[in-house]
Amino acid sequence: MEPKQHLYLVDGSAYIFRAYHRLPPLTNPAGTPVGAVYGYTTMLWKLADDLNKADGPTHLAVILDASSVSFRNEIYDQYKANRPPPPEDLVPQFPLIRDATRAFSLPCIEEQGLEADDLIASYARAATERGWDVTIVSSDKDLMQLVGKCSKGGAGCIDMLDTMKNQRIDVAEVEEKFGVAPELVGDVLALMGDAVDNVPGIRGIGPKTATKLIQEHGTLEGALAAAPSMKPSKMRDSLIEFADMARLSRVLVQLKEDCPLPMPLDDMKLDAIPPEPLTHFLSEHGFTSLLKRLGDGRGSPDRPTQLNPAKPVTAGAKAAPAGGRAPLPELPAIDRSAYVCVQDEAALAAWIDRAFAARMVAIDTETSALDAMRADLAGVSLALGPNDACYIPLGHGGSDMFSDRPVQVDKARALALLRPLLESDAVLKIGQNIKYDINVLARHGVNVAPIDDTMIISFDMDAGRSEDGIGGGHGMDELAMRHLAHTTLTFKDICGTGKKAIPFGEVPLDRATQYAAEDADVTWRLHRVLKPRLADEGATRVYERVDRPLIPVVAQMERHGIMVDRERLAGLSSTFADQIGALEAEIHALAGSPFTIGSPKQLGDVLFDKLGYKGGKKGKTGQYSTDQSVLEGLAAEGAPIANKVLEYRQLSKLRSTYTEALQAAINPATGRVHTSYSLVGAQTGRLSSTDPNLQNIPIRTEIGRQIRDCFVAAPGNVLLAADYSQIELRLAAHMADVPALKDAFAQGEDIHARTAQEMFGEVNRDTRGRAKTINFAILYGISRWGLGGRLGVPADEAQAMIDRYFERFPGIQRYIHETLDQVREQGYSETLFGRKTWFPRIKSGQQAERQGSERAAINAPIQGTAADIIKRAMARMMPALDAAGLGHVRMLLQVHDELVFELPEGDVAAASDVIRAVMEGAAAPAVAMTVPLGVEIGFGQSWGAAH
DNA sequence: CTCCTCACG
């Protein structure tokens, strides 16, 4: 009997996009980008190599999309209409995919007017009808409809293979993903739609709801038919109103299984691959490691890690400079079985000795919780090279005396052994978000230094750099995927999630070792891939001079924390609660019946339907807007309820977000509040603050300001607040070279008054206020409609003001043009200190998206330069204070243009001089400012009093 | 989980 035939259908077009995003940006010797081609080549290699293996291919073909238009566009002209153009450095790789396929002597099939999915469906059907098995090499969700389909009689069956995750996708995986059997996937897709293909679906219905509906009603038609009898909801209305959209979507996602087959199945027979064309192709593109393997005669390549050192991939990328660094040798694939669990002192001592010899070690700490100031140390992992990693459990085992504690080194003893290594100037400690590890270890008396941080290195090169919303982050899992093509174990995999989550210290040691040592191994590998790129891409200065020195500084600020007056917060909280209660009663009386005031939906219905006020505008979700501006409008028209609701909102916000949450945030061990700053939180280079956010404590209203008064100095001390005055406008004046503005700052004038004088010829409250609005509008990237809305004037009048502004301050318009030109050409903006922010959507075909990027791009150099300046000041602050004998002054908080310190009252005068000097001089010597930087200082018992 | 709203620079 003939052996079972097994056809592999490779979804080539989909693969290349995924490969592009997940692999380093490699270039071939001619300077053509080939990262995605390399990924594609290794994938084909591996598949072809599986010939003769159980479940391996006997037949294989690559299917490609021939054109962007298909028969679906005749049904729905918007199909795939809002796809952004592919990245510029991917475009030249498309033809190379065909070259690569030919080099393997494999069939490559494409047909005008048909999508790859349809050809795949048709071939899959033809093959199963002959009793063959079929594996579709793809992870496309549309194709999941085919999984499990068998010929009549069940001789041949279809499954899928995701080569990147090395995962088979069978009926069970499809059911897990969609919650329904593969044959109902099309119905789910029709409801949820697909933003990428622009399949409309039904607005407001996402994957969760779509699955639920199909589960409950069996089919799409079942769900649509049942809609009128569902309980009233937005979803029910959408189902009824947009039923036709769903039916259209159903047709769009239906795969065409009866296409004519351009090549007979038998011609896809897989044979030994002639080496000649392959050798030629591999050498042409510099795939030396694969060439070598071809020379060896057999064996599929390991996962690619690094081919050529990555070059900057920019819109106008030039070929790599001649004589660039030699390629790094490839690293072996990650092998978790190689990791070691260190459970005795002798083994630990041996690792420490080897780390000293290596002079470089990646470290990672595992803890019982996410808050570095509260978490208990569960263990430490180290990596010295690829797959050369260990985990040292220190706090594993039951929390009670009855459970078994695994064998492990005593925590204090282990830390005493590790300390010389972690503090040694001769050994570089590499971490991924090492600020966390620094803080955990600092609480155990270990001062980790010197350091490198792969998360910060990534941010300093790649901030904002993402395509289609994929892969813009700097977390370890994402970086491992992007730069190492490796899927890491996730914390969720190990500890579970939600209520079922267990603390890391209770994870069995073998699992804990795999996870923890992998994190250190991945960190080590990321460092090797990313660090050399810093210099190539001109990011060394911002990393070495700004961000790296800041890490221990910010870590120290977090550990200091700030004292809050708990009783005072509690007092405010109950006062607010009383006032909220009274307001609630008044509002219900005015409305005529009780309702949930905090629900914008209910409030909108009360205001505009029940009470009949005018001016209700419904947004895209069909709900009335009830935000501040709307309520203020109603109040101005004499709606008494509007002001009450505004007051209610303000008090509720203050109580829930501040007075209540801040009490809960007090650390029981220190009695202070310790925020966590993210150095990669804002694309512009600003810090962000979480858990709790101490960068949005109220100040703009009198009632909110009372909360600032609850932030107090320790007994015998005061809080000192130092603010940069108008730093972004000063930077705009400097960077855009605007003589009138520079002059005003040099003279110490009121800048908004000066703007009013230039714009309107006279200064009064009204013109100064307008001038202030216009100044900010400029910083944020202006539109006539936006400015008109803010000033309450028609757009053409706003346009006249913009014209007038550009006329009086001619440098501004030039700055905007030059900035946008640069971003369009290079793909990124730059601060005065060389920090890059990428804008991948700057050329988007969608106007709103593009214009949004343009506004952000105008703002980023200014906001980012201000961030660089205060970061430089922070890095220099403690050494300067130390030198002045003020080493006991503690820097506690940063709020973008403000630093808050805690110090004895008697030191205020001396410290103010140092702080002012450091802050005002923070741009020098790297940048010579043509505008002075002004700093305002205040102090008092509380943060409120310091302003 | 997503939306709306609102606190800050």
Added chain:
DNA sequence: GACGTACGTGAGGAGC
């Protein structure tokens, strides 16, 4: 011709 309108953040509550 329609779109949606100032930049950057984080958090809480409602409602599905």
